Amino acid sequence: MSTLLEVSGVSVTFDGFRAINNLSFRIGTAEMRAIIGPNGAGKTTFMDIVTGKTKPDEGRILWGEKSLSLRGMSEARIAREGVGRKFQKPTVFEDQTVHENLVMALRNKRGPFAVLFYKPTAKDLARVEVLAAEIGLEDALWRKSGELSHGQKQWLEIGMLLAQEPRLLLVDEPAAGMTPAEREHTTNILVEAAKTRAVVVVEHDMEFVRRLNCKVTVLHEGAVLAEGRLDHVTANQDVIDVYLGR
Amino acid sequence: MKNSFLMRNPSTLIFLTALAAFTIVVTLLSEAFGLGLISTSFVKTLGKTLCLGLVAVAMDLVWGYAGILSLGHFAFFGLGGYMIGMWLMYERTRDIVISSMADAPIPPTTDEITDAIGHQIFGVVGSSEFPLIWAFADSLTLQLVLVVVVPGALAFVFGWLAFRSRVAGVYLSILTQAMTLALSFYLFQNDSGLRGNNGLSGLQNLPGLEAVPQEVVSIWFLWASALALGLGYLLAAWIVSGKFGSVIRGIRDDEARVRFLGYSVEGYKLALFTLTACIAGIAGALYYPQAGIINPAEIAPIASIYLAVWVAIGGRGRLYGAVVGAGFVSLVSSWFTGGQAPDIPLGFYTIKWVDWWLIVLGLSFVLVTLFAPKGIAGLFDLVSDRKWPNRHGADLGPDAGALREREASE
Ligand SMILES: Nc1ncnc2c1ncn2[C@@H]1O[C@H](COP(=O)(O)OP(=O)(O)O)[C@@H](O)[C@H]1O
Numbered sequence: 001m002s003t004l005l006e007v008s009g010v011s012v013t014f015d016g017f018r019a020i021n022n023l024s025f026r027i028g029t030a031e032m033r034a035i036i037g038p039n040g041a042g043k044t045t046f047m048d049i050v051t052g053k054t055k056p057d058e059g060r061i062l063w064g065e066k067s068l069s070l071r072g073m074s075e076a077r078i079a080r081e082g083v084g085r086k087f088q089k090p091t092v093f094e095d096q097t098v099h100e101n102l103v104m105a106l107r108n109k110r111g112p113f114a115v116l117f118y119k120p121t122a123k124d125l126a127r128v129e130v131l132a133a134e135i136g137l138e139d140a141l142w143r144k145s146g147e148l149s150h151g152q153k154q155w156l157e158i159g160m161l162l163a164q165e166p167r168l169l170l171v172d173e174p175a176a177g178m179t180p181a182e183r184e185h186t187t188n189i190l191v192e193a194a195k196t197r198a199v200v201v202v203e204h205d206m207e208f209v210r211r212l213n214c215k216v217t218v219l220h221e222g223a224v225l226a227e228g229r230l231d232h233v234t235a236n237q238d239v240i241d242v243y244l245g246r
Numbered sequence: 247m248k249n250s251f252l253m254r255n256p257s258t259l260i261f262l263t264a265l266a267a268f269t270i271v272v273t274l275l276s277e278a279f280g281l282g283l284i285s286t287s288f289v290k291t292l293g294k295t296l297c298l299g300l301v302a303v304a305m306d307l308v309w310g311y312a313g314i315l316s317l318g319h320f321a322f323f324g325l326g327g328y329m330i331g332m333w334l335m336y337e338r339t340r341d342i343v344i345s346s347m348a349d350a351p352i353p354p355t356t357d358e359i360t361d362a363i364g365h366q367i368f369g370v371v372g373s374s375e376f377p378l379i380w381a382f383a384d385s386l387t388l389q390l391v392l393v394v395v396v397p398g399a400l401a402f403v404f405g406w407l408a409f410r411s412r413v414a415g416v417y418l419s420i421l422t423q424a425m426t427l428a429l430s431f432y433l434f435q436n437d438s439g440l441r442g443n444n445g446l447s448g449l450q451n452l453p454g455l456e457a458v459p460q461e462v463v464s465i466w467f468l469w470a471s472a473l474a475l476g477l478g479y480l481l482a483a484w485i486v487s488g489k490f491g492s493v494i495r496g497i498r499d500d501e502a503r504v505r506f507l508g509y510s511v512e513g514y515k516l517a518l519f520t521l522t523a524c525i526a527g528i529a530g531a532l533y534y535p536q537a538g539i540i541n542p543a544e545i546a547p548i549a550s551i552y553l554a555v556w557v558a559i560g561g562r563g564r565l566y567g568a569v570v571g572a573g574f575v576s577l578v579s580s581w582f583t584g585g586q587a588p589d590i591p592l593g594f595y596t597i598k599w600v601d602w603w604l605i606v607l608g609l610s611f612v613l614v615t616l617f618a619p620k621g622i623a624g625l626f627d628l629v630s631d632r633k634w635p636n637r638h639g640a641d642l643g644p645d646a647g648a649l650r651e652r653e654a655s656e
């Protein structure tokens with residue numbers, strides 16, 4: 001399988017504190033990966049670096065078949081290249097309807113003029129319907145997303161992520177605040193998505209990670225501590241010491 | 247298609263109907279075309295108020311919808327006024343000069359005429375040379391183009407520098423104030439080429455139309471202002487109704503999130519900032535011929551702050567709120583400061599509204615911001631019973647998460 005994202009030797013320092021320390025990471029074009037690690041391990045910061053929010057001090061971030069460097073690209077440009085992100089805390093546009101949120105996320109031209117003259121095509125509208133059904137919000141399309149429950153907002157954000165049709169999905173703690181049934185549904189959506197694209201999931205909940213049934217990367221103090229199948233890494237003594245044993 | 251747009255946006259339809267009705271009523275009550283119940287100077291005040299409504303719409307677009315608190319849009323308004331003022335002043339002075347030279351024994355040469363015009367216009371600042379910026383002053387078409395282009399270009403350059411460096415929030419507001427201040431200082435100078443603190447005057451006289459009385463001209467400008475406001479409103483309503491509106495409201499509420507969706511936030515801000523500067527320029531170009539004079543004091547930083555106050559009091563994020571705020575506050579304001587409001591003798595002290603009005607206005611602003619953030623337009627909600635959720639994503643945490651926010655807080 002060809003490589004979609006290759007991060008190598010990346011470090012970032014906040015006021016002298018090394019949040020990411022010589023981190024290397026690679027993911028293929030259609031692959032699911034879970035990232036686990038204790039609080040403060042640098043999982044969110046890793047996503048910030050890939051999406052361009054945080055500029056790394058050193059290292060390479062190469063993207064796609066042409067090995068484009070993501071370093072130095074703006075957040076918006078990286079997103080247009082096909083990196084989609086779901087935040088730890090659900091961030092949807094509360095003052096706008098579910099429909100508006102999804103239409104904004106749909107993969108279409110992003111420039112001001114194209115957007116000004118944009119008219120939703122029948123295809124776009126159908127896509128919104130399909131997505132809404134997938135995330136269980138088909139009856140809430142015309143409600144303001146601020147009225148949704150926490151779990152529904154999480155899903156709306158997942159729906160927006162899928163609407164973007166990214167090649168790489170970065171998903172930060174998707175199951176937080178979900179009921180067990182909702183978690184299972186989320187797992188299914190992510191597993192389905194990983195058939196055609198790369199998906200990186202940060203999650204604390206081991207049960208959730210187990211159900212993803214994929215390779216796991218353990219982060220600790222900004223570096224990779226272990227990598228492999230879940231059973232394999234949970235048997236690793238270092239991992240037990242820093243993470244599981246506590 | 248236009249019909250369906252208006253049907254989908256009833257508030258726009260209502261607004262345009264009300265504007266048309268207002269214009270007709272004023273016309274029917276005017277001295278020129280009707281019963282003569284409204285004085286010409288009041289017609290001009292109303293016409294000017296419509297222009298203020300238009301610049302308030304621009305302010306609402308940029309602040310109420312996109313969250314960019316620009317405290318510089320009155321500079322663009324003033325620049326629009328200067329651009330049209332240059333043509334008005336040049337043409338009128340030329341007419342005067344030509345008629346006064348008409349009975350000279352030798353017909354004057356073009357150069358002599360130009361010199362005489364220059365002398366007339368720039369005599370007050372001790373010069374008679376035409377500065378370069380007056381190069382197009384003899385062409386109405388070009389000056390009309392400049393009404394849009396000059397504010398637009400200034401906004402574009404300023405916005406490009408500011409947004410590119412991701413200046414936002416209060417820092418951007420301060421920067422826009424600095425721009426306004428710098429522009430007014432520049433214009434105050436005698437060698438700015440725009441007659442320093444004298445400004446441009448006599449703008450109420452339309453060249454070539456001296457025979458038309460002011461009561462008729464005032465109505466023409468009222469119509470033009472109403473048309474401009476109507477079209478500006480329609481444009482703004484169209485912009486905010488579609489996906490562009492979604493994106494800019496998204497920028498207002500969570501700029502970073504919009505970036506991660508792939509939209510270039512800076513590009514949108516720049517486009518909107520520039521567009522609204524152009525609208526402000528047009529509003530100014532219609533305002534100052536009705537005011538008759540423009541000088542650098544009009545561009546003072548405080549003017550742009552007033553603009554923000556009008557929009558805040560009227561109600562941000564809905565276009566009619568901006569118009570209502572601009573109209574209401576500016577009319578009340580001119581009533582108080584114009585000496586019409588009766589002083590209140592308290593025995594030991596007399597409240598003179600001319601002095602106290604600013605304090606009342608400032609206090610209303612604070613009170614509205616604190617207790618009625620929806621402004622005057624919030625009153626319309628009582629009628630339409632419009633509700634909007636005011637839950638800004640309070641994180642409920644995992645346990646309460648499966649509940650709706652309302653259920654959870656109960
Ligand atoms: N912008 C920042 N400024 C300073 N320190 C930060 C910043 N972002 C993250 N950190 C620090 O970097 C470390 C890693 O944080 P984070 O990536 O959020 O951890 P995780 O998501 O794995 O829990 C933490 O110690 C955090 O305090």
Ligand SMILES: [Mg+2]
Pocket residue numbers: 043044045088
């Ligand atoms: Mg985190």
